[in-house]
Amino acid sequence: MQYQTYEHDVIVIGAGGAGLRAAIEASAAGCSVALICKSLLGKAHTVMAEGGMAAAMANVDDRDGWKVHFADTMRGGQYLNNWRMAELHAQQAPDRVKELEAWGAVFDRTKDGRILQRNFGGHRYPRLAHVGDRTGLEMIRTLQDHGIHQGIEVFMEMTAHTLLQESGPGSRVTGVFGYDRELGRFRVWKGKAIVLATGGIGRAFAVTSNSWEYTGDGQALAYRAGADLLDMEFVQFHPTGMVWPPSVKGILVTEGVRGEGGVLRNKDGHRFMFDDIPDNYKNQTAKDEEEGWRYVTGDKNANRPPELLTRDHVARCINREVKAGRGSPHGGVFLDIAWIKEKIPNAEAHIKKKLPSMYHQFMQLANVDITKVPMEVGPTTHYAMGGVRVDGETQMSTVPGLFAAGEVAAGLHGANRLGGNSLSDLVVFGKIAGEHAAKYAKANPASRVSDEQVDEAARRALAPFEKGARGENPYLIQHDLQETMQANVGIVRTENEMARALEDIQKLKARAANVGVPGNREYNPGWHTAIDLANLLCVAEAVTRSALDRPESRGAQFREDYPNKSEECSKFNIITRPVNGGAEMRVVRQPLTPIRDDLKKIIEEQAK
Amino acid sequence: MPPVTFRISRGDKTSTEFREYTTEAGEGMVVLDCVHQIQSESAPDLACRWNCKAGKCGSCSAEINGQPRLMCMTRMDMIDTSQPVTIEPLKSFPLIRDLVTDVSWNYRVKKSIKPFKPRKPDAPDGTWRMQQKDVDRVQEFRKCIECFLCQDVCHVLRDHHKHPEFAGPRHFVYTAALEMHPLDTEDRLGQMKHEGGIGYCNITKCCTKVCPEHITITDNAIIPLKERVVDEFYDPLTRLFRMFKPKK
Numbered sequence: 001m002q003y004q005t006y007e008h009d010v011i012v013i014g015a016g017g018a019g020l021r022a023a024i025e026a027s028a029a030g031c032s033v034a035l036i037c038k039s040l041l042g043k044a045h046t047v048m049a050e051g052g053m054a055a056a057m058a059n060v061d062d063r064d065g066w067k068v069h070f071a072d073t074m075r076g077g078q079y080l081n082n083w084r085m086a087e088l089h090a091q092q093a094p095d096r097v098k099e100l101e102a103w104g105a106v107f108d109r110t111k112d113g114r115i116l117q118r119n120f121g122g123h124r125y126p127r128l129a130h131v132g133d134r135t136g137l138e139m140i141r142t143l144q145d146h147g148i149h150q151g152i153e154v155f156m157e158m159t160a161h162t163l164l165q166e167s168g169p170g171s172r173v174t175g176v177f178g179y180d181r182e183l184g185r186f187r188v189w190k191g192k193a194i195v196l197a198t199g200g201i202g203r204a205f206a207v208t209s210n211s212w213e214y215t216g217d218g219q220a221l222a223y224r225a226g227a228d229l230l231d232m233e234f235v236q237f238h239p240t241g242m243v244w245p246p247s248v249k250g251i252l253v254t255e256g257v258r259g260e261g262g263v264l265r266n267k268d269g270h271r272f273m274f275d276d277i278p279d280n281y282k283n284q285t286a287k288d289e290e291e292g293w294r295y296v297t298g299d300k301n302a303n304r305p306p307e308l309l310t311r312d313h314v315a316r317c318i319n320r321e322v323k324a325g326r327g328s329p330h331g332g333v334f335l336d337i338a339w340i341k342e343k344i345p346n347a348e349a350h351i352k353k354k355l356p357s358m359y360h361q362f363m364q365l366a367n368v369d370i371t372k373v374p375m376e377v378g379p380t381t382h383y384a385m386g387g388v389r390v391d392g393e394t395q396m397s398t399v400p401g402l403f404a405a406g407e408v409a410a411g412l413h414g415a416n417r418l419g420g421n422s423l424s425d426l427v428v429f430g431k432i433a434g435e436h437a438a439k440y441a442k443a444n445p446a447s448r449v450s451d452e453q454v455d456e457a458a459r460r461a462l463a464p465f466e467k468g469a470r471g472e473n474p475y476l477i478q479h480d481l482q483e484t485m486q487a488n489v490g491i492v493r494t495e496n497e498m499a500r501a502l503e504d505i506q507k508l509k510a511r512a513a514n515v516g517v518p519g520n521r522e523y524n525p526g527w528h529t530a531i532d533l534a535n536l537l538c539v540a541e542a543v544t545r546s547a548l549d550r551p552e553s554r555g556a557q558f559r560e561d562y563p564n565k566s567e568e569c570s571k572f573n574i575i576t577r578p579v580n581g582g583a584e585m586r587v588v589r590q591p592l593t594p595i596r597d598d599l600k601k602i603i604e605e606q607a608k
Numbered sequence: 609m610p611p612v613t614f615r616i617s618r619g620d621k622t623s624t625e626f627r628e629y630t631t632e633a634g635e636g637m638v639v640l641d642c643v644h645q646i647q648s649e650s651a652p653d654l655a656c657r658w659n660c661k662a663g664k665c666g667s668c669s670a671e672i673n674g675q676p677r678l679m680c681m682t683r684m685d686m687i688d689t690s691q692p693v694t695i696e697p698l699k700s701f702p703l704i705r706d707l708v709t710d711v712s713w714n715y716r717v718k719k720s721i722k723p724f725k726p727r728k729p730d731a732p733d734g735t736w737r738m739q740q741k742d743v744d745r746v747q748e749f750r751k752c753i754e755c756f757l758c759q760d761v762c763h764v765l766r767d768h769h770k771h772p773e774f775a776g777p778r779h780f781v782y783t784a785a786l787e788m789h790p791l792d793t794e795d796r797l798g799q800m801k802h803e804g805g806i807g808y809c810n811i812t813k814c815c816t817k818v819c820p821e822h823i824t825i826t827d828n829a830i831i832p833l834k835e836r837v838v839d840e841f842y843d844p845l846t847r848l849f850r851m852f853k854p855k856k
C-alpha cells in the first residue's frame with residue numbers, strides 16, 4: 001500500500017479552537033507539531049459559535065469570580081461534572097480571554113475600555129466576553145492568525161481514519177492513518193503523542209446546528225483504540241434553532257438574543273417560561289417581567305428572567321408548549337426581540353448592532369425582519385457533553401499518549417453545559433492538552449508504526465469502492481440513522497423507543513458493511529460520507545446505550561418513563577467501552593470521585 | 609415549486625463540461641440544499657465544499673448564474689429558474705474538481721504578512737483599554753469569513769492573473785485590520801506597496817459588491833491603505849523628514 005509518511009512529536013487532530021490552542025501550546029514547548037484539519041483552516045465548527053466565552057473577569061459585575069463560575073458550572077451540570085476540570089476551567093478562563101486579546105482579538109468594550117461581558121443562561125452574573133454574535137469567528141481567526149506563525153505544520157482537508165497503536169486497542173498510540181480529500185491519497189503521521197480535538201456528534205441527528213464535520217470522528221477513533229467514552233447520554237438540545245423554512249431547520253439562534261432581552265411566547269402571546277421554574281433556581285429567577293427586563297439592562301439587584309434558565313430546561317418547556325398545541329405555525333414557539341422597542345429608543349439599530357448575524361440570517365434565509373416581528377424557534381441538537389474520558393489534570397485519555405480537548409472530551413459540563421462555557425473550554429483545555437501532550441512526547445521516544453495496521457486500515461477505507469454503485473448508498477444510511485436518532489433518542493426519551501433505535505442501529509450497521517460508492521478517490525464526497533458513517537454509527541450506539549442505562553431525568557437527558565431525578569443515579573457516570581475485541585459495546589457505571597471539601601464548601605456557599 | 613434544472617460544471621484541471629441535473633426545490637431551499645439533494649439522488653461524487661450552511665464559514669463559494677455567491681445563502685426563490693441554473697467553481701483559483709478549487713495561495717499570502725504586534729499592556733494586570741468607537745472599524749474588517757469571493761471577482765487576479773505580485777482584497781482587509789488595530793505597533797506599508805502590489809487596485813469596487821458580510825472593502829480598507837502608502841512613500845515632506853528620522 002502506498003502512502004506518504006510524516007514524523008512529528010505531537011499530532012493534533014482537529015483545528016477548531018481546542019486543536020489550534022493545543023497546537024500552539026505544544027509548539028511553544030519546543031515540539032514539532034502536525035495539525036490535521038478535516039476542512040480548510042479557519043472553517044471548523046468553532047466559527048459558528050455566537051454568544052461568547054464565559055470567563056469570570058468581573059469587568060461588568062465585580063461580584064463575579066472563579067468560585068461563582070465554578071458553582072454555576074457544577075449546578076448547570078447537575079453535579080455529574082469532573083469537578084477538577086470545572087475548577088481549572090473557572091480559574092483559567094480569564095487568562096485565556098486576555099491571551100486572545102494579546103494575540104489580536106477585538107472584543108466588544110465596556111465604557112471604561114475593558115472587555116465587555118454579557119448575560120447568558122445559567123450564569124449568575126454577566127460573564128460572556130463577546131463580539132456581537134460572532135464570537136466564535138473572532139476566536140478561531142485570532143488563533144489561526146497567531147498559529148500560522150508558530151511553526152506548526154498544517155494539513156488542510158485531510159481526515160484521520162484510524163489511530164495506530166503499539167499492540168492493539170488500549171496500548172500506546174504511535175501515529176495516525178488518514179487520507180487527503182483532494183486526491184484521496186493515504187497518509188501516515190508518526191507521532192509520540194496525539195491530541196483529539198475533533199468536536200461533536202450532531203450529525204447523528206436529523207435536526208442539528210452542527211456542520212457536516214460533526215460525525216463523532218474523535219469519539220469513534222478513541223473508542224476503537226480502546227479508550228473509555230463517558231457521559232454519552234448527555235446530548236444538548238439547544239432551545240432555539242430555526243424551524244422554518246424546512247431547509248434551514250436546526251440552524252442556531254444564539255442565546256444572546258435572550259441575553260439582550262428577547263422573550264419566549266406561545267401562540268397566545270403568553271410568556272410560558274414563567275410557568276415552570278425549577279426549585280434550585282427559584283431564588284435566582286425574576287418574579288415578573290419587569291424584574292427580568294431590569295436584569296438584562298444591567299440592574300444588579302434584579303434576578304434573571306426565566307428565558308435565561310439552563311438550556312435543558314428551556315428546551316423542554318418549548319417542547320411542552322408545542323406538544324400542547326400552543327406552538328407557532330411551523331412547530332416552534334416565538335422568540336421576540338423586537339418588543340424592546342417599547343423600552344428603548346433606537347431599538348432597531350441596537351438589535352442590528354448587538355445581533356448582526358441573527359438579523360442577516362433571518363432576513364436572508366427566512367425573509368423575517370427580527371427588528372419588527374418575532375422569530376419562530378424550536379430545539380436543535382447542539383452539543384455533546386459526553387465524549388472521551390480524560391484525566392482532569394492532563395486531558396490524557398485512558399489510552400497512553402492519547403489526549404482529548406474541547407467538545408470531543410467529556411467531564412467539564414456534566415449533564416448539561418452552560419452557554420458560553422464551550423468557547424472557554426476550548427482554550428483552557430486546548431492549552432492544557434497541548435502542554436501535557438508535549439510533556440508526554442518529550443518523556444517517551446517514538447514508537448514503531450506497524451505496516452500491518454496501516455494496510456488493514458487502508459483496506460477498510462477502500463472497501464466502498466469494491467461494491468461501487470451496487471452497494472448501499474451512504475447518504476441514505478446516514479439519513480435513516482439521523483431519522484431514528486431524532487425520533488427515538490431525542491429530547492424526550494423512553495425505554496421502548498430507545499430499544500427500537502438500537503435495533504435500527506444494528507440493521508444500519510449491517511447495511512453500512514455493504515456501503516458502496518462510484519467514482520474515484522479524488523474529492524469524492526460519497527466516499528467521505530461512507531467513511532464517516534462508521535463513526536456516526538458508533539457514537540449513535542454509545543448515546544443510546546448510555547441513555548438506556550440511566551433510568552432518570554437529569555440535565556440534558558429527559559426520560560418520560562422516569563421523569564424525576566434519582567438519588568442512586570446521582571452517584572455515577574456512565575462509561576462506554578469496547579469488549580470482545582471490539583465486537584460488542586458495554587456500558588459500565590463508574591462511581592463519582594468524591595468532591596474535595598473546599599470545592600464542596602464553595603458550592604454550598606453559592607447556593608445561598 | 610416545480611423541478612429545477614441545474615447545469616453544474618464537472619471535471620478537473622484536464623477538462624470540464626456542464627452536466628444537467630434536475631431536482632425538486634422545496635420551500636425556502638437554498639442552492640446548497642439542491643446540490644446536496646443532487647449528490648444523494650444522482651451524483652454522489654459531485655465535489656463541493658461546505659461546512660456550516662449558515663453563512664458563517666465561507667466554504668461554499670461558487671458562481672451561480674455567473675454571480676459569485678455563497679451557495680448556502682442563495683435562496684432558490686431569489687434566482688431565475690425558468691432557465692437552467694448554472695453553478696461553476698471560482699475562476700481565480702486552480703480547479704481541483706467540480707466546484708472545488710485550490711485556494712491555498714490565499715493562505716500563503718496571509719502568512720507572508722507581518723503578524724499582530726501589540727504595544728505594552730496599559731494596566732498592571734496585562735490588559736489594555738480601548739474605546740468601542742476606536743475598535744468599530746477594525747471589527748468591520750474582522751467580520752471577514754474568508755470566502756474569497758472578493759478575490760474571485762477582482763480583475764487583477766481573475767483576468768490578469770497577478771497572483772504572485774498582488775495580495776488581493778481579502779489581504780488588504782486583513783492588513784487594514786492590523787494597521788488600524790489600536791494596539792498594533794507593526795508597519796506593513798512597505799509590504800503593501802511592494803509584495804502586496806496595492807497599486808494595481810484601481811478601485812472598481814467589485815469586491816465590495818460581492819462581499820457576503822457587507823464589508824465596505826474598497827472605501828474603508830483599500831483606499832485608506834493606499835493613502836497611507838502614498839503618504840509614506842511619495843509625500844515629499846515625509847521623505848524629507850525621514851532623512852533625519854532615526855532608523856527604527
